[in-house]
Amino acid sequence: MATFLYARVSTTEQTLAHQQSQAEKAGFSFDHVIADQGVSGVVVPMRERPEGRRLFDMLRAGDVLVVRWVDRLGRNYADVTDTIKEFIRRGVVIRTVINNMTFDGSTTDPMQMAVRDALIAFMAATAQAQAEATKEAQRAGIAYAKANTETYKGRKPSYTRTQLQTVLELDGKAQSVSDIARACGLSRQTVYRIKQDPAAAAKALAMWEDA
Structure with a gap:
């Protein structure tokens, strides 16, 4: 035991x-x-x-x-x-x-x-209710920030343009999340976020690149 x-x-x-x-x-x-x-x-x-x-x-x-x-x-x-x-x-x-x-x-x-x-x-x-309440509070805070500043960009992405492109290329080849994460040097959570909404991931990166 x-x-x-x-x-x-x-x-x-x-x-x-x-x-x-x-x-x-x-x-x-x-x-x-x-x-x-x-x-x-x-x-x-x-x-x-x-x-x-x-x-x-x-x-x-x-x-x-x-x-x-x-x-x-x-x-x-x-x-x-x-x-x-x-x-x-x-x-x-x-x-x-x-x-x-x-x-x-x-x-x-x-x-x-x-x-x-x-x-x-x-x-x-x-546990799930607490997570949902936290997310809702974050959404409310983001909405307030967007309404009160023209420079709001959100959290800086943890990936580069090259890593983003590599994730999308490997995902297109049906690679597993674990394999993609290892190949790109990213966490599985980051890979999941990119896979779930590639457009949003690219937009977030562009906002920081243009800053």
């Missing part, structure tokens, strides 16, 4: 060191630390993250998975609930640092199982 810490670092304000330190202060120790860097919990499902896939491969019955909170597993209701239930079916114990909660398959009582599953669903829904 082994204890794993899974961390997801999706912004520059978050760090793996902080999540690990917070868990250690709560009394946890780990045999393995698994972390996905720069990955959106809304856009990228757990199984499609590089380290998320690795975690699925490594976890065995009796292992303990520690996360700061369920939002580190993801911010999509269906993805989070499916992930937790799959781990429970495997015999994995999931523990959260915040609120010190435990989810496992130890009970066979239907009422206790119903309460457990309802709590998992509530926490997953809360």
Whole structure:
């Protein structure tokens, strides 16, 4: 049996060191630390993250998975609930640092199982609702900035013109997101954003190039 810490670092304000330190202060120790860097919990499902896939491969019955909170597993209701239930079916114990909660398959009582599953669903829904509220606040802030300044350009793109063109060329050749990210030196999240709206990606780059 082994204890794993899974961390997801999706912004520059978050760090793996902080999540690990917070868990250690709560009394946890780990045999393995698994972390996905720069990955959106809304856009990228757990199984499609590089380290998320690795975690699925490594976890065995009796292992303990520690996360700061369920939002580190993801911010999509269906993805989070499916992930937790799959781990429970495997015999994995999931523990959260915040609120010190435990989810496992130890009970066979239907009422206790119903309460457990309802709590998992509530926490997953809360994670998605928080993400949506944050996005809405960001949209409102951007709309205000656009209305009050002629020089608003948004966040500077993390890719160059050459990288943008390479992403589109490789995507046209049906290359996987992981392969494209490695070839261009970009994060998977950036590649996903470019693929989802190439026109917007090009426009954002042009605004900064013209500045």
